[in-house]
Amino acid sequence: MPELPEVETVRRTLLPVIGARIASVWDSGKGLHMARRPPRKKLQQLIGAQITAVRRHGKYLLLDTDGTKSLLVHLGMTGRLRIQPARAPQASHTHLVLGLGKRVLAFSDARRFGQIDVFERADERLHPALAPLGPDGLEPGVDADLLYASSRKRRSTLKAFVLDQSVIAGVGNIYASEALWRARLRPSKRAHRLTAASARELAAAIREVFEHALERGGTTLSDFVDADGTAGENADYLWVYDRAGQACPRCQTVIKRTVHQGRATYYCPTCQTA
DNA sequence: CCGGAGACCTGATAGC
């Protein structure tokens, strides 16, 4: 569920845990549980540390501590990070709970596509999940030059290109369709055929769809909530995603749905011609 | 290097 705007919304609502000390770490244990997480021992290295920052790169959240360790969290499709009263009942599919005195920070994830790790912050650039990532989608580095240069040798589709986290970190399936619609680019167009002018359009479009969604607290199609449990409003403001059969907001043509690499893609056949 | 398919998981929903 969560792409850059949703993860950034979670990050912002997590800021109140800065300064909190991790008094306890509970995890759901072995067996029928999260696939991608470190051994319990590693998680327990967080005990006694104070949270000093909550950062984000692409879809990854990074919680720094006053020790040498940081906690990495990827929400996958259904992951949730919630700040809750220590006495609140545990949500179903809860895999990790950091005790923070009167509050807890709880991670739950029904489908278990999420990822948790504890890593040495000094080695952050070497972390296997972070090392391959391109610049974050809200950073100034995601510009026409980057998109033009990195698309030159790609015979893949534009849809696959913008979803590639090693080019831009943070674009997921919803905002890929949205950004290509805004830039008037056909998702099936080959990336290496992107013109310099279109690269400019695309860079601007990516930033705009992210900011548009962020202003509305992200897109909730079914699962997404922020750290306070609040759903996002952006689903009502999507231009094409999940709108097959409806009118294009720009030209009124009926929006089409296709499948690229097994994932739904929405576009306007009339105004996405570049 | 690329795309496609399948895997990893559970839950919601639509159709019968």
Next chain:
DNA sequence: TGCTATCAGGTCTCCG
């Protein structure tokens, strides 16, 4: 009510 099929915001790996 209950069954089945399909679909879902992400990534990873194997195959051709």
